[in-house]
Amino acid sequence: MNSSETVAWLWATRLFIGNGKPVIIDYSSPNVAKPMHIGHIRSTVIGNAIDRLYRALGYNVIADNHLGDWGTQFGLIILGYREFADQEALKTAPVEELERIYVESYNRSKDDDTWRDRAKAELVKLQKGDPENRKLWSTFIELTLGEFNRIYKRLDVSFDLYRGESFYNDDLAKVIEQLEEKKLCGESDGALICNLEDDGLAVAIVRKSDGGYNYTTTDIATVISRTEEFQPSEIIYVTDERQQLHFKQFFHICKQLGIETKLTHVWFGLMRLPEATFSTREGNVIKLEALLDEAEARALDVVKASSPDMDEAQQKEVARAVGIGAIKYTDLSQNPQSLVTFTWEKALAMDGNSAPYLQYAYARIASVRDKYAEKFPETNPDDFPIILTEEQERRLALKLTRFPAAVATAARLHRPSVMADYLYDLSQAYSSFYQNVPFLRADEGPRESRIRLCTLTAAILKKGLSLLGIETPERI
Structure with missing residues (x-):
């Protein structure tokens, strides 16, 4: 089974909860x-x-x-x-x-x-x-x-x-007719109301006194x-x-x-937003388009610093993906019911639980695969089995198999933060794997197995971030 088939298998093992409903x-x-x-x-x-x-x-x-x-x-x-x-x-x-x-x-x-x-x-x-x-x-x-x-x-x-x-x-008039027919509403001071106080809820007005x-x-x-x-x-x-x-x-x-x-x-x-964090204000309302403009501008500074040799047009395109992704992930990575205090420092951080960190993790894996292809152009990693001999390999592989469950749980709870948490944990597991296990210097066989694990991790990161509406540039 090659890497793409393995990803397809991982995805196919999810519960088909929807079944077209x-x-x-x-x-x-x-x-x-x-x-x-x-x-x-x-x-x-x-x-x-x-x-x-x-x-x-x-x-x-x-x-x-x-x-x-x-x-x-x-x-x-x-x-x-x-x-x-x-x-x-x-x-x-x-x-x-x-x-x-x-x-x-x-x-x-x-x-x-x-x-x-x-x-x-x-x-x-x-x-x-x-x-x-x-x-x-x-x-x-x-x-x-x-x-x-x-x-x-x-x-x-x-x-x-x-x-x-x-x-x-x-x-609307038909709704009132249905409510009256079922005796669910009555008049009060000229208005028509549904009295829900006996059910622990306040009175709901369904037609105002002016009609x-x-x-x-x-x-x-x-x-x-x-x-x-x-x-x-x-x-x-x-x-x-x-x-x-x-x-x-x-x-x-x-x-x-x-x-x-x-x-x-x-x-x-x-x-x-904290006071003075965002400069573009019209009245007391921050326009969404201005927020997105600011995100892309700040992300462009990050991209220029990390990839000064990148073509200017490509820098802007990457900055768009990073900036918009940062706005989205700052929101989605938190419990929806919490108050979100947005700061640019956290949103655009290249380390920690942020979109740029996950996007960079994906880009770093792409770089590893490119280096492998350059050094071993005649070898196809998919011709080799995945071998899990190191603790970090087993931990990463186990985390990969939990992706379908994370998707199902995030949907069932209506909490995209579950998916964000999973992706951050996956990137942490990959980081430990990358730092402690040799890749290109390993012997043939283990080397290809590890490249395949890299490919699987990249595929899951890409798929998971796409479920949050976040793009994954090949380079940042």
């Missing part, structure tokens, strides 16, 4: 007309890693980006757009300009009752299907998605569906639509910790409605 993973979910900021990174990165893990285990994953594309803010944006939009700014920085329009319009509404009433009128027209307002609203979505998709491409994140809140708008609906109603409609269309075995939501009560409430209501699909809320702690 459909699973919907709802993550990222930014709001239309607002730039993505650092607060979106965790949902996007954690959700994408869970997405990759589930696909690896044979599930039929449907990744859904449930955009915030409906609500009262659009009345303010439509009115503001007509009154003071900068068309040139919309061409060069559309989402930033839409955000500026919204902020200025919102500030006016706080002090000007007339402005607020006009914004409400525009919203009502939009909700009733006014062609002009609908066209503007569609333009806002199109402009925003163009910006979002550019960032998603940098992060190597993709979705199967982009279904925002608006997709389910026509179903409008809220997130609970929309999310129930979304679950009903998803179960009817896809019959998923599970729907996973990846959001921050502040939404825990909301998900407990609407999961409970769904169960009372008779929905049997497993509903899972994967919540995470917030990410923050």
